[in-house]
Amino acid sequence: MRFTCTQPHIALAVSMVSRAMAVRSTLPMLEGIHIRAEGQEVYFKCMNMSMQIETRIDASVFEEGVVVLPGRLLSELLRRLPPEEMEVSVDEGNAATICCKSSRTTLQGLGADEFPQMPSEQGEDSMVLAQKTLRDMIKKTVFATASDETKPVLTGALLEVEDGAMTMVALDGYRLALRMEQTDPASPEQKAVIPAKSLNEIAKILQDEGKVRFSTFPGHARFEVGDSCVVTRLLEGEFIKYGQIIPKEHATRAHVKCADLTSSIERASLLAREGQNNLVKLSVSEEGIAITSRSEVGNAFERVDCDFEGKELEIAFNAAYLLDVLRVIEDESIVLDFNSSVSPCVAHPPEGEAYTYLILPVRIY
Amino acid sequence: MRFTCTQPHIALAVSMVSRAMAVRSTLPMLEGIHIRAEGQEVYFKCMNMSMQIETRIDASVFEEGVVVLPGRLLSELLRRLPPEEMEVSVDEGNAATICCKSSRTTLQGLGADEFPQMPSEQGEDSMVLAQKTLRDMIKKTVFATASDETKPVLTGALLEVEDGAMTMVALDGYRLALRMEQTDPASPEQKAVIPAKSLNEIAKILQDEGKVRFSTFPGHARFEVGDSCVVTRLLEGEFIKYGQIIPKEHATRAHVKCADLTSSIERASLLAREGQNNLVKLSVSEEGIAITSRSEVGNAFERVDCDFEGKELEIAFNAAYLLDVLRVIEDESIVLDFNSSVSPCVAHPPEGEAYTYLILPVRIY
Numbered sequence: 001m002r003f004t005c006t007q008p009h010i011a012l013a014v015s016m017v018s019r020a021m022a023v024r025s026t027l028p029m030l031e032g033i034h035i036r037a038e039g040q041e042v043y044f045k046c047m048n049m050s051m052q053i054e055t056r057i058d059a060s061v062f063e064e065g066v067v068v069l070p071g072r073l074l075s076e077l078l079r080r081l082p083p084e085e086m087e088v089s090v091d092e093g094n095a096a097t098i099c100c101k102s103s104r105t106t107l108q109g110l111g112a113d114e115f116p117q118m119p120s121e122q123g124e125d126s127m128v129l130a131q132k133t134l135r136d137m138i139k140k141t142v143f144a145t146a147s148d149e150t151k152p153v154l155t156g157a158l159l160e161v162e163d164g165a166m167t168m169v170a171l172d173g174y175r176l177a178l179r180m181e182q183t184d185p186a187s188p189e190q191k192a193v194i195p196a197k198s199l200n201e202i203a204k205i206l207q208d209e210g211k212v213r214f215s216t217f218p219g220h221a222r223f224e225v226g227d228s229c230v231v232t233r234l235l236e237g238e239f240i241k242y243g244q245i246i247p248k249e250h251a252t253r254a255h256v257k258c259a260d261l262t263s264s265i266e267r268a269s270l271l272a273r274e275g276q277n278n279l280v281k282l283s284v285s286e287e288g289i290a291i292t293s294r295s296e297v298g299n300a301f302e303r304v305d306c307d308f309e310g311k312e313l314e315i316a317f318n319a320a321y322l323l324d325v326l327r328v329i330e331d332e333s334i335v336l337d338f339n340s341s342v343s344p345c346v347a348h349p350p351e352g353e354a355y356t357y358l359i360l361p362v363r364i365y
Numbered sequence: 366m367r368f369t370c371t372q373p374h375i376a377l378a379v380s381m382v383s384r385a386m387a388v389r390s391t392l393p394m395l396e397g398i399h400i401r402a403e404g405q406e407v408y409f410k411c412m413n414m415s416m417q418i419e420t421r422i423d424a425s426v427f428e429e430g431v432v433v434l435p436g437r438l439l440s441e442l443l444r445r446l447p448p449e450e451m452e453v454s455v456d457e458g459n460a461a462t463i464c465c466k467s468s469r470t471t472l473q474g475l476g477a478d479e480f481p482q483m484p485s486e487q488g489e490d491s492m493v494l495a496q497k498t499l500r501d502m503i504k505k506t507v508f509a510t511a512s513d514e515t516k517p518v519l520t521g522a523l524l525e526v527e528d529g530a531m532t533m534v535a536l537d538g539y540r541l542a543l544r545m546e547q548t549d550p551a552s553p554e555q556k557a558v559i560p561a562k563s564l565n566e567i568a569k570i571l572q573d574e575g576k577v578r579f580s581t582f583p584g585h586a587r588f589e590v591g592d593s594c595v596v597t598r599l600l601e602g603e604f605i606k607y608g609q610i611i612p613k614e615h616a617t618r619a620h621v622k623c624a625d626l627t628s629s630i631e632r633a634s635l636l637a638r639e640g641q642n643n644l645v646k647l648s649v650s651e652e653g654i655a656i657t658s659r660s661e662v663g664n665a666f667e668r669v670d671c672d673f674e675g676k677e678l679e680i681a682f683n684a685a686y687l688l689d690v691l692r693v694i695e696d697e698s699i700v701l702d703f704n705s706s707v708s709p710c711v712a713h714p715p716e717g718e719a720y721t722y723l724i725l726p727v728r729i730y
Contacts, residue, residue: 073636267445
C-alpha cells in the first residue's frame with residue numbers, strides 16, 4: 001500500500017474515527033485504526049464495543065492495500081506533523097512508513113484480516129435532518145440516561161419517529177428528559193434505543209451546518225455525516241412507556257427566568273452538597289420561589305421572582321437534577337408545573353412542546 | 366463584625382488568598398480564610414505549610430471584628446454571586462451571614478484566636494523589580510526543581526542577588542536551569558531557596574504590568590504585589606555550588622531554530638515514550654541534527670537544520686528534559702554546546718546570558 005495526501009486531511013480523518021477507538025481492549029486490534037487504500041481514496045475505520053466510525057479522504061493511491069496501525073500513536077504523530085504533503089507506505093510485513101518533510105516514522109502494524117466489522121448497510125427507511133437539530137436533541141436528553149447498568153435499556157436514549165414527530169427520550173427512574181421536533185409526516189417510523197456513549201460521540205461530530213442521514217437496521221442505527229458514517233449498536237429490551245408517566249394536569253404553575261433560577265439553585269446547592277443528599281427545598285407562592293438548603297456548616301436562602309398560578313406548594317429536590325435541566329435550556333424562561341409535594345415537577349417551554357422534563361421530588365418530613 | 370463591599374472586590378481578594386489555603390490539613394482551621402475588618406478596610410489571609418497570602422480591600426466597616434470562615438465554600442459562593450453591593454455580618458457565635466440582592470447565606474465560622482501566623486515583617490533589605498521579570502524567572506527555572514524529597518533543598522529554586530545580577534537556579538541532579546537578570550548594582554545581597562510550590566503560586570499572581578517588592582528575613586521571603594503580600598518559608602540547607610558544574614568550554618556547537626527542534630523531538634518522543642526510558646539520540650554534524658528513537662512499535666527519524674561548528678558528535682537524552690527546556694524558551698533560536706557524548710549539553714541564547722540550561726546525557730552502548 002502506498003499513497004500521498006496532505007497532513008490536515010489525514011489528521012482530521014484519523015481524529016474523527018479515533019472517537020470510536022477502543023481503549024485497553026481485550027482485543028488489542030481494536031486499539032488500532034483500519035486503513036484501506038482503494039481507487040483514489042483512503043478509508044479509515046475504528047470500532048469499539050458500542051460503535052464504529054468510518055470516513056474517507058481523497059488521496060493519490062499508488063498501490064492499493066489495507067493495514068491496521070497503532071491508533072493512539074498514529075493519531076498523536078499526525079497531529080504533530082506540519083501541514084504539508086505526506087506519504088504513507090506499508091511493506092509486506094505491515095510496517096508503515098510515514099514521511100512528511102524531514103520527518104520519517106515507521107510504525108509496526110497488523111494485518112487487517114481479523115479486524116472485526118459491524119454491519120454497515122444503509123437501512124431502507126432513511127431520513128434526513130439538520131445536524132444541529134440532532135445535536136440539540138442529544139444534548140438536551142442524554143444527561144438523563146441511567147449510569148448504572150441494572151436496567152441496561154435505560155443507559156441509552158429512545159429515538160422515535162412517528163406521526164410527523166421525532167422524539168428523543170431518556171430516563172433513569174428519578175427524572176425524564178424529552179426533546180421533540182416536527183418532521184416530515186411521510187418520514188418512516190423508527191424506534192431505536194441508542195447507547196448514551198454512542199450519542200455523546202455522535203454529538204461531537206455534528207456541526208452547526210449541514211445534514212445527517214439516519215436509518216436503522218436490525219440491532220443497529222446508522223448516521224451519515226458528510227464523508228463519515230457512524231454505526232452504533234442498539235440496546236435491546238422494551239423502553240418504558242414514558243407517555244403515561246408525564247402528568248397532564250397541574251395545580252401550581254411558576255413561570256421563571258432560567259438564569260435567575262440557575263444561579264440561585266447553584267448557590268443553594270453549595271450548602272446542600274455538604275449535607276447528605278444535595279437537597280434544596282422550594283416554596284412556590286405569589287411571592288416567588290423561595291429556595292432553601294441547610295447543612296452542618298450553614299444554610300442558604302434565595303428568592304427568585306416568578307409568574308405564579310394556582311395553589312402554594314412546598315417541595316424538595318436533589319439540586320443536581322434541577323441544575324442538569326437548567327444548564328441545557330437556552331430559552332430565557334421556563335414553566336414549572338407541580339401537583340403536590342410528592343408528585344413530579346414538569347418543566348417545559350412557555351410556548352410549544354420542544355422539550356419536557358420531569359423530576360421526581362424528594363420526600364421531606 | 367459587619368461590613369459592606371462590592372462582589373467583584375471581595376471575590377477577587379478571596380480567590381487571591383485561597384491560593385495558599387490548605388487542603389485536607391491536619392489543622393482544619395487552615396482550610397479557612399482569616400477575615401479581619403478594621404478601619405475602612407477588610408483584610409483576608411490564608412496559609413498552608415509553605416506559604417501565607419494576605420490582601421486587603423476597601424469596605425464600609427460598621428463594626429470591626431475578626432473571624433475564620435470555611436474557605437472553599439466561601440470562595441465558591443462569592444464567585445457565584447451577582448456583581449452587586451453586598452453585606453457580610455458575623456454574630457457573636459462566629460456565624461457569618463452574606464447577603465447580596467435576594468441571596469442570603471449563613472456560614473458557621475470559627476474564632477480567629479488560634480489561626481497560626483507567619484512572621485510578616487518587611488525585611489530591611491528590600492528590592493523592587495518588574496512583576497513580569499520575576500514571573501519569567503520562575504517560569505524558566507521552576508520545572509527543573511527536584512520532585513522527590515531526598516534532598517529537600519533541591520525541591521526549591523535558589524534566588525540570589527549579587528554584584529548587580531539577580532539569578533534564579535533550579536537543579537535536580539539530571540538538569541539545571543538558570544535565569545539571570547541585570548539589576549541595580551546597589552541592590553542588597555540576597556540568597557534564598559524558595560519552595561517550588563510557593564514559586565508556582567507566586568507566578569500565578571504576577572501580572573504583565575507593575576512592580577513587586579522582594580525582601581528576606583530569617584527563614585522567610587516576602588513578596589509584595591499591589592495590596593497583596595506573599596510570605597513563603599525558605600528551604601534550609603546548602604544549595605549546590607552550581608557555578609562549578611556548568612562547563613565553560615565546548616567542542617561542538619549547534620545553533621538551531623527552537624520551533625523546528627521542538628516539533629521534531631516531540632514526534633520522536635512519541636516512540637521513545639513507548640520504550641523504557643524516553644530516549645532520543647542526537648547526531649550533530651554539518652548536515653544538521655539527526656534525531657532518532659526506537660521502541661518495539663517502530664522507530665522515528667527526524668532531521669533539523671542547524672549552524673554547526675566543531676566536531677561531530679552522537680549523544681542521547683531523556684526527551685522530556687529537552688522538551689521541558691524548549692517549551693519555556695520564547696526566543697526564535699537557541700545555541701546547544703556539547704563536549705562529548707558523556708558530558709552535559711549546555712543550552713543558551715545566541716546573545717546574552719539571560720538563561721543557561723544544562724542537561725545530562727544518557728549513556729548509550
